[in-house]
Amino acid sequence: MMPLATVLPDDTPMFDPSILQELDWSENTTTFSPAISPLDPGDGLVLRPLCTADVNRGFFKVLGQLTETGVVSPEQFIKTFEHMKRSGDYYVTVVEDTNLGQIVATATLVIEHKFTHSCAKRGRIEDVVVSGECRGKQLGKLLTSTLTLLSKRLNCYKITLECLPKNVDFYKKFGYLVSDENYMFQRFFN
Numbered sequence: 451m452m453p454l455a456t457v458l459p460d461d462t463p464m465f466d467p468s469i470l471q472e473l474d475w476s477e478n479t480t481t482f483s484p485a486i487s488p489l490d491p492g493d494g495l496v497l498r499p500l501c502t503a504d505v506n507r508g509f510f511k512v513l514g515q516l517t518e519t520g521v522v523s524p525e526q527f528i529k530t531f532e533h534m535k536r537s538g539d540y541y542v543t544v545v546e547d548t549n550l551g552q553i554v555a556t557a558t559l560v561i562e563h564k565f566t567h568s569c570a571k572r573g574r575i576e577d578v579v580v581s582g583e584c585r586g587k588q589l590g591k592l593l594t595s596t597l598t599l600l601s602k603r604l605n606c607y608k609i610t611l612e613c614l615p616k617n618v619d620f621y622k623k624f625g626y627l628v629s630d631e632n633y634m635f636q637r638f639f640n
Contacts, residue, residue, distance in 0.1 A: 459503040477602070515581060
């Protein structure tokens with residue numbers, strides 16, 4: 451049996467970054483003060499797709515401020531990254547502080563293909579988190595606005611997200627409504 455080739459982390463993006471640059475920001479419904487956008491997220495900051503090199507730029511440190519990440523080897527990270535990239539339905543987006551070379555915020559848009567609504571697509575925003583030291587810089591707003599516009603550009607018939615009750619007012623700013631449906635789950639492990 452031949453050994454598997456070792457894949458090293460690099461700056462290849464999960465998805466084409468031009469899709470973020472081409473978003474029609476005039477369709478954004480949220481106000482930013484001071485003004486920021488996907489093309490200008492703030493001094494020394496860049497909004498872009500996740501790349502495998504981000505495993506060494508604090509991606510898990512930021513994600514760990516939201517939820518349990520577990521112990522993930524670089525090989526596991528790259529394998530999952532490649533799976534997500536191949537599917538074409540994952541848009542893991544990060545904000546990097548280029549002065550520090552560190553990821554300071556992230557959010558994910560997942561596209562679900564449906565048989566309903568004439569075989570439409572549904573967008574789902576997941577894992578929105580901003581590093582503690584960067585909160586208050588509107589990065590959560592920027593990521594949510596960006597992924598909401600992206601789901602519209604990708605022709606999703608709707609977009610949903612799940613949040614804690616204390617975050618409902620935050621998401622209402624983007625036009626999200628509280629559903630009459632209940633969110634239910636079963637957890638099989640942490």
